[in-house]
Amino acid sequence: xxxxxxxxxxxxxxxxxxxxxxxxxxxxxxxxxxxxxxxxxxxxxxxxxxxxxxxxxxxxxxxxxxxxxxxxxxxxxxxxxxxxxxxxxxxxxxxxxxxxxxxxxxxxxxxxxxxxxxxxxxxxxxxxxxxxxxxxxxxxxxxxxxxxxxxxxxxxxxxxxxxxxxxxxxxxxxxxxxxxxxxxxxxxxxxxxxxxxxxxxxxxxxxxxxxxxxxxxxxxxxxxxxxxxxxxxxxxxxxxxxxxxxxxxxxxxx
Amino acid sequence: xxxxxxxxxxxxxxxxxxxxxxxxxxxxxxxxxxxxxxxxxxxxxxxxxxxxxxxxxxxxxxxxxxxxxxxxxxxxxxxxxxxxxxxxxxxxxxxxxxxxxxxxxxxxxxxxxxxxxxxxxxxxxxxxxxxxxxxxxxxxxxxxxxxxxxxxxxxxxxxxxxxxxxxxxxxxxxxxxxxxxxxxxxxxxxxxxxxxxxxxxxxxxxxxxxxxxxxxxxxxxxxxxxxxxxxxxxxxxxxxxxxxxxxxxxxxxx
Numbered sequence: 233x234x235x236x237x238x239x240x241x242x243x244x245x246x247x248x249x250x251x252x253x254x255x256x257x258x259x260x261x262x263x264x265x266x267x268x269x270x271x272x273x274x275x276x277x278x279x280x281x282x283x284x285x286x287x288x289x290x291x292x293x294x295x296x297x298x299x300x301x302x303x304x305x306x307x308x309x310x311x312x313x314x315x316x317x318x319x320x321x322x323x324x325x326x327x328x329x330x331x332x333x334x335x336x337x338x339x340x341x342x343x344x345x346x347x348x349x350x351x352x353x354x355x356x357x358x359x360x361x362x363x364x365x366x367x368x369x370x371x372x373x374x375x376x377x378x379x380x381x382x383x384x385x386x387x388x389x390x391x392x393x394x395x396x397x398x399x400x401x402x403x404x405x406x407x408x409x410x411x412x413x414x415x416x417x418x419x420x421x422x423x424x425x426x427x428x429x430x431x432x433x434x435x436x437x438x439x440x441x442x443x444x445x446x447x448x449x450x451x452x453x454x455x456x457x458x459x460x461x462x463x464x465x466x467x468x469x470x471x472x473x474x475x476x477x478x479x480x481x482x483x484x485x486x
Numbered sequence: 487x488x489x490x491x492x493x494x495x496x497x498x499x500x501x502x503x504x505x506x507x508x509x510x511x512x513x514x515x516x517x518x519x520x521x522x523x524x525x526x527x528x529x530x531x532x533x534x535x536x537x538x539x540x541x542x543x544x545x546x547x548x549x550x551x552x553x554x555x556x557x558x559x560x561x562x563x564x565x566x567x568x569x570x571x572x573x574x575x576x577x578x579x580x581x582x583x584x585x586x587x588x589x590x591x592x593x594x595x596x597x598x599x600x601x602x603x604x605x606x607x608x609x610x611x612x613x614x615x616x617x618x619x620x621x622x623x624x625x626x627x628x629x630x631x632x633x634x635x636x637x638x639x640x641x642x643x644x645x646x647x648x649x650x651x652x653x654x655x656x657x658x659x660x661x662x663x664x665x666x667x668x669x670x671x672x673x674x675x676x677x678x679x680x681x682x683x684x685x686x687x688x689x690x691x692x693x694x695x696x697x698x699x700x701x702x703x704x705x706x707x708x709x710x711x712x713x714x715x716x717x718x719x720x721x722x723x724x725x726x727x728x729x730x731x732x733x734x735x736x737x738x739x740x
Contacts, residue, residue, distance in 0.1 A: 241604075243505070244598075246507075247506070248505065248506045248507035248510075249505050249506075249507060249598070250505065250506070251497070251502065251503050251504065251505055251600065252501070252502045252503075252504070252506075253500075253502035253503060256502075290733070314600070314604045314608075315608070315612075316604055316607040316608055316612050316613075316614050316615065317604065317614055318615075318616075318733070321607075321608070321611065321612035321615060321730070322612035322615025322616070322730055322731060322732060322733045323733065324612070325611050325612050325615065325720055325728050325730035325732075326730070326732055326733065328720050328722075328728065329720045329730075333723075336720070336721075336722045336723060337722070337723060337724070340728070342607075342608035342609070342611070342612070343608065344498075344503070344600045344604040344605050344607070344608040345600065345604075346505065346568070346598045346599065346600060347601070347604065350495075350568045350570055350571065350598040350599075350601065351598050353570040353575075353596075353598070354568075354569070354570055354575070354596035354597065354598040355596070357575065357579050357596070358569075358570050358575035358576040358578070358579050358596070359570075360570050360571055360620075361570065361572075361575060361576025361579065362572075362576070362622070363619065363620065363621045363622060363636060364619065364620055365617065365618065365619035365620070365640070365645055366614075366617065366618055366619070367617045368616070368617060372734070373733050373734025373735070374734050374735045374736070375736070378644070378735065378737070381643065382617055382643045382644065382645070385639045385640075385642060385643035386619070386639075386640075386643060386645075388639060389635065389636045389639040389640060389643075390632070390636065391619055391636070391640075466579055466582050466583045466590070467590075468582075468590045468591070469587075469590060469591060470591075474579050474582065474594070476575070476576055476579035476580070476583075477576060478576060478580055479544070479572070479576045479577065479580065479627050480626070480627025480628050481627070481628045481632065482628070482629070483632070
């Protein structure tokens with residue numbers, strides 16, 4: 233008998249941003265697989281087995297989850313944010329693609345969540361208010377030249393850019409190179425937002441301009457949003473400005 | 487005394503995809519403003535005033551909400567999906583930018599939600615599994631030439647493309663023109679997903695290829711996802727295939 237595999241988005245990390253269907257899928261699973269810090273967010277439950285793994289082991293984690301579901305278990309694989317945005321949904325599909333045939337009979341349900349870029353955007357205003365893109369800055373799975381080309385085309389197109397996986401111990405220089413690349417296309421005054429661990433106790437938000445932007449204080453829990461040439465601030469007395477991108481533009485495309 | 491303005495994402499439309507903080511913000515508001523069909527989703531509550539408006543009246547709606555909050559009310563402005571993605575967050579910022587100074591003293595909180603593209607992606611697999619962009623196909627607020635240029639640059643960059651506002655009675659031809667434009671850049675076999683009203687009783691999902699894609703059955707409640715050259719299907723016996731974009735690529739950038 234074949235079980236069920238839920239691929240679940242836990243949202244940014246605050247229980248008030250976890251959807252009821254995601255909460256239910258995790259609660260009902262006999263086995264939960266995920267990257268350690270995401271697994272740590274899940275309350276202990278009698279009879280539920282947690283399987284924490286390292287963040288580079290996505291395919292192996294997906295395979296273990298598919299194997300457990302094929303054995304008849306009700307399994308949840310969890311991602312932070314949305315599982316379809318640089319999360320476990322693609323890893324599960326990849327594992328299935330090269331899998332033994334019986335894994336393909338697992339009943340799979342993907343449960344979306346609030347993605348990090350949306351949570352960060354909400355904290356500062358509406359920087360994603362117009363056309364935008366999301367780019368993983370990791371060059372573990374694609375050439376760095378491809379990342380640079382995408383940054384350049386995205387800025388030229390007028391997209392606001394959300395960067396995921398901006399930096400890690402093994403990839404310390406890429407974010408500063410990305411800023412440098414973008415300074416060749418966008419005004420130095422373009423707003424840049426660093427949103428770390430939004431909705432969690434260690435949340436940290438910083439707003440700067442592209443000319444001054446530096447990767448130094450960033451880590452893997454940070455989502456970086458770089459405006460388009462239209463993105464700007466609305467000052468407010470006694471509180472932080474709002475960062476936003478207007479809904480329309482009369483600017484002709486480059 | 488100045489009140490509070492919540493800009494709230496209602497998610498795709500199913501109560502199980504509404505976050506607890508969004509539910510709470512709407513429940514506690516004395517006045518709720520929004521596009522009619524979104525307002526209709528909100529349960530009737532004694533003492534709560536609903537203000538439904540047409541979908542083109544975003545700035546006017548934002549102004550009314552800001553005025554009510556300035557008068558001391560606790561106000562919620564609602565969007566479908568996420569308010570920061572082609573929703574009311576940018577409209578509120580725009581209204582503030584050109585506003586009388588006292589509106590800027592309103593305490594504003596933006597509550598993110600599960601965006602339509604993420605809900606559609608989750609239903610079919612992981613089409614947004616790698617770098618992607620979101621483009622509003624409406625040329626009400628930007629020139630059509632800008633939309634076409636963005637489509638071309640996005641496809642060239644290798645982004646999966648999510649199209650919002652793909653069609654309306656006043657804009658019947660744009661989606662077919664977009665497909666035609668993309669056929670010049672992407673393989674005819676590129677998967678295209680039409681996701682309508684995901685999570686609601688009238689949900690409709692269709693998967694086709696770019697060569698055959700037509701706008702005919704689409705409406706404003708539809709989000710269209712067009713793959714990159716890497717996007718593909720994983721066939722499954724007895725059920726629908728999964729559509730996914732692998733997490734990595736070895737393909738050099740164009």
